[in-house]
Amino acid sequence: MIRYLLLLALAGAACAEKARFDNYRVHSVLPESEHHLRFLRELEENNDFLFWNDVRAVNASVHIMVPPHKTAQFQEIVDFVGLKSEIYINDVQKLIDAENNNPAARSGIFGWNAYYRLNDIYNWLDSLEAQYPGVVSVVVGGTTYEGREIRGVKVSYKAGNPGVFVEGGIHAREWISPATVTYILNQLLTSQDPAIRDIAENYDWYIFPSFNPDGYEYTHTTNRLWRKTRSRSSSLCYGADPNRNWGFHWMDGGASSSACSETYAGSSAFSEIEARSLSQYISTIADKLSVYLSFHSYSQYLLIPYGFSNAHISNYDTLMDIGKKAINSLSQRYGTKYVVGNIVDVIYVASGGSMDWVRGEYGTPITYTYELRDTGRNGFVLPAEQIIPTGEETLDSVLTILQEARSVI
Numbered sequence: 001m002i003r004y005l006l007l008l009a010l011a012g013a014a015c016a017e018k019a020r021f022d023n024y025r026v027h028s029v030l031p032e033s034e035h036h037l038r039f040l041r042e043l044e045e046n047n048d049f050l051f052w053n054d055v056r057a058v059n060a061s062v063h064i065m066v067p068p069h070k071t072a073q074f075q076e077i078v079d080f081v082g083l084k085s086e087i088y089i090n091d092v093q094k095l096i097d098a099e100n101n102n103p104a105a106r107s108g109i110f111g112w113n114a115y116y117r118l119n120d121i122y123n124w125l126d127s128l129e130a131q132y133p134g135v136v137s138v139v140v141g142g143t144t145y146e147g148r149e150i151r152g153v154k155v156s157y158k159a160g161n162p163g164v165f166v167e168g169g170i171h172a173r174e175w176i177s178p179a180t181v182t183y184i185l186n187q188l189l190t191s192q193d194p195a196i197r198d199i200a201e202n203y204d205w206y207i208f209p210s211f212n213p214d215g216y217e218y219t220h221t222t223n224r225l226w227r228k229t230r231s232r233s234s235s236l237c238y239g240a241d242p243n244r245n246w247g248f249h250w251m252d253g254g255a256s257s258s259a260c261s262e263t264y265a266g267s268s269a270f271s272e273i274e275a276r277s278l279s280q281y282i283s284t285i286a287d288k289l290s291v292y293l294s295f296h297s298y299s300q301y302l303l304i305p306y307g308f309s310n311a312h313i314s315n316y317d318t319l320m321d322i323g324k325k326a327i328n329s330l331s332q333r334y335g336t337k338y339v340v341g342n343i344v345d346v347i348y349v350a351s352g353g354s355m356d357w358v359r360g361e362y363g364t365p366i367t368y369t370y371e372l373r374d375t376g377r378n379g380f381v382l383p384a385e386q387i388i389p390t391g392e393e394t395l396d397s398v399l400t401i402l403q404e405a406r407s408v409i
């Protein structure tokens with residue numbers, strides 16, 4: 001009984017208050033040996049500190065958030081192992097407060113100078129259907145644990161086009177992803193640039209700004225740094241990682257069976273209703289898809305399948321070739337530098353992702369996962385002033401991918 005009351009109290013507190021990150025720091029730590037890597041992987045598994053990026057390789061920095069009350073403990077650990085550490089973010093709360101302070105966010109007029117709530121995005125999608133009759137149609141790709149729609153749009157100027165699927169926001173805290181996806185959608189409808197008009201009108205687009213609406217809303221109302229879904233099992237911890245839950249090589253490395261882990265793969269493949277219902281939706285249009293693009297943040301990578309293995313897939317050379325051209329296009333406008341490669345080669349093993357499932361299940365030829373800006377100075381909390389530049393440079397690269405894809409699909 002007492003435990004039950006305690007649980008209720010905890011649940012109540014979680015609803016009532018917004019998590020604050022006053023004086024939380026993000027340290028960039030540099031592993032210089034295999035021993036360092038093993039140590040950092042173990043530290044991550046303990047869930048004592050929130051890791052903002054992955055433990056990848058020797059000389060690839062790892063970003064770890066340290067609460068003020070754990071500063072001494074963290075310093076002791078770093079000193080003991082002999083890790084070099086530098087402060088990247090001095091106060092996470094200050095960054096969060098400044099991130100979205102543009103009053104436009106509360107004006108109800110949708111745009112790209114602020115980050116918007118789910119309903120603002122959905123209302124905007126609905127308005128597009130009214131504004132572009134016969135071109136834009138609202139589609140529902142699935143349902144969430146808390147009963148929200150997973151709403152998207154189909155954009156089609158004519159019959160018989162090859163299909164492009166655009167997925168945003170599967171990880172809740174990566175706000176630049178839905179913002180970039182809606183930016184691209186808006187450009188497809190409004191740009192007068194002949195090259196953009198060409199890809200807009202000669203592909204059919206299936207665009208979903210948020211694959212994880214419950215999580216996204218939770219990052220607005222309660223915890224800015226939430227990543228997972230909001231499902232509840234018997235465990236004390238909520239949610240699973242919706243990008244470790246898809247049923248192709250599920251739990252085949254780089255995913256956790258511990259419910260409290262940030263990369264918890266779920267109790268079974270497609271245990272999460274979001275991944276399950278979206279997979280069913282994608283199945284209905286899979287024969288029309290030539291391209292699948294998934295948007296995450298952060299780290300500035302352009303990734304190709306698979307996440308469970310770095311064995312070369314059948315068109316590895318083509319995807320690498322197009323990918324290199326795409327990141328070159330992306331760098332032209334603002335000098336933003338990306339790295340292209342197989343997920344395992346660039347980051348680390350990560351199984352159960354949506355792109356792996358689409359590729360594995362349907363053999364969709366052109367598949368990429370973006371890790372958008374930045375490289376860690378703001379991390380997930382990218383200031384709203386960067387939405388438009390990020391959208392512009394990303395669209396430059398999408399244009400290249402779709403132009404190049406024509407010769408191979």
Ligand SMILES: [Zn+2]
Nearest residue numbers: 171174296297
């Ligand atoms: Zn992500």
